[in-house]
Amino acid sequence: MEAVLVREIGGFELVDMPAPRPGPGEALIEVSVTGLCRTDLKLIEVGHRDLALPRVPGEEVVGVVREVCPGTEDEDRAFGAGADPASFEVGERVYVYPGISCGGCRPCLRGAGNLCRDMRIMGFHRDGGFAEHVVAPLRSLVRVPRGLADEAAVFAEPFSCCLNALELGRLSDGDVLGVWGAGPAGTLLTRAAVLRGAEVIVTEPDERRRERVEA
Secondary structure (H helix, E strand, O other): OEEEEEOOOOOOEEEEOOOOOOOOOEEEEEEEEEEOOHHHHHHHHOOOOOOOOOEOOOOEEEEEEEEEEOOOHHHHHHOOOOOOHHHOOOOOEEEEOOEEOOOOOHHHHOOOHHHOOOOEEEOOOEOOOOEOEEEEEHHHEEEOOOOOOHHHHOOHHHHHHHHHHHHHOOOOOOOEEEEEOOOHHHHHHHHHHHHOOOEEEEEOOOHHHHHHHHO
16 A cells, blocks of 8 residues: 655655554444644654654545454454444444553543543554554544545534534633634634634734634
């Protein structure tokens, strides 16, 4: 398969490499869309504390299940799998949640796996989605609703971060929100706030980005 490979900090290359093989509790995903995150560019340019080389980057992935290797019930229970891993079938469209928590530390046990200090992230600790295929744990798969385009589903992780920020800020109808910057996150945050009935004031010096927010 073709893939983007980072062998050393400061560059990347397009290579042919064997397609990965899923192990127990994993699935082989044929990649449809991979989002380009600013963190991907950072790890290529200057590296990252969690990066292990060589590495295929790409942490925001939507694709189609091509092979399923079920794990044990004990493994699925220990890691708090959402959907029954055995229920995933070949041909289903899925979003791949990029992080895998340990399942046993204090944050994990209280339901805050996102705070796990032993988190392993796709594109950093294991190969990511800038490739034709990627292997992912079954417990990381989220079904993409019928009718939702792949290009929209790939925003699941950044968009959920924006929604979480609005919920923590208790934004409601009629509130005024200031957003500094109209990059991808700022744009998503602005549009979500408008849907909640807020008045949004965006500060952005780049004319092209301002036009995107106003669209």
